Amino acid sequence: MTEKKRTTIILFSGDYDKAMAAYIIANGAAAYDHEVTIFHTFWGLNALRKEEEVKVNKGFIEKMFAKMMPRGADKMGISKMNFAGFGPKMIKHVMAKHNAMTLPQLIEMAQEQDVKLVACTMTMDLLGLQQEELLEGIEYAGVAAYLADAEEGHVNLFI
Numbered sequence: 001m002t003e004k005k006r007t008t009i010i011l012f013s014g015d016y017d018k019a020m021a022a023y024i025i026a027n028g029a030a031a032y033d034h035e036v037t038i039f040h041t042f043w044g045l046n047a048l049r050k051e052e053e054v055k056v057n058k059g060f061i062e063k064m065f066a067k068m069m070p071r072g073a074d075k076m077g078i079s080k081m082n083f084a085g086f087g088p089k090m091i092k093h094v095m096a097k098h099n100a101m102t103l104p105q106l107i108e109m110a111q112e113q114d115v116k117l118v119a120c121t122m123t124m125d126l127l128g129l130q131q132e133e134l135l136e137g138i139e140y141a142g143v144a145a146y147l148a149d150a151e152e153g154h155v156n157l158f159i
Contacts, residue, residue, distance in 0.1 A: 007034045007155040010146065014043025014070070015079035016088055016103055022159045023047075023106035029155065030113035038110070039146040041120035044159075045127065047073045047107065048119055048134045062128020069127070073103040111137055118146065 007029040011022045022044075026036045040048050051072035058066065070076045081087040095102065101109070110117065117138040124130070124140070131140065150156045 005029075005032075005034045005155075006036075006149065006153045007157075008037045008039065008146065008150045008153040009157045009159060011038050011040045011044030011047065011159055012042050013079070013159055014046045014076055016073075016076040017078045017080075017091065018159050019044065019047045019073065019076060020103050020106060022157070023103065023110055025157065026115050027106060027109050027113060030110065030115050034155070035116075036110075036113075037116040037118060037146070037149045039118045039120060039141075039149075041123045042127075043069075045119055045123060045129060045134075046070050046076055047103065048117065048138055049073075049129075050133060050135060051075070054130075054133045056130045056132055058128050058130075065127045066129075066133075073107055076103070107135070116149075120146075 007026070009022050009026055011019060013019065022038060026038050030036045046069055049069070049072050051074065053071065076088070077085065078087045078091055092102070107117075117135075118141050119134055119138055121140050121142050
């Protein structure tokens, strides 16, 4: 019996196109029977935010972060040619024309394939994010947990 391959991805970027790349790779690796972990840190946590506003008790700085960050994967900007939000509309139009999956659909597929989605607890503390504001079915851990997964990884990526 062969050892199952492992793929780990750190999703640091909050850009729609970069998050899509991370999830496309994760879903592909899972389809090839890899154990896959995506560790969401800093702006990558926006991919895990719920779209609807969740009432939680926050301080002033945390409220400011919450207002400035996109709420949910579908609200993230793209890395190039954002053009005040017009760029994401253009790319989503092209994706729909070619029947490409959206980022929220890729996230759902990852969850269906048992990709381990991890939110960085240290970054959550820094940005004032609370578990209630993030998607259901994800895990919460610090960098040590990611490093334990990555140590066994055959493929380790930083996006």
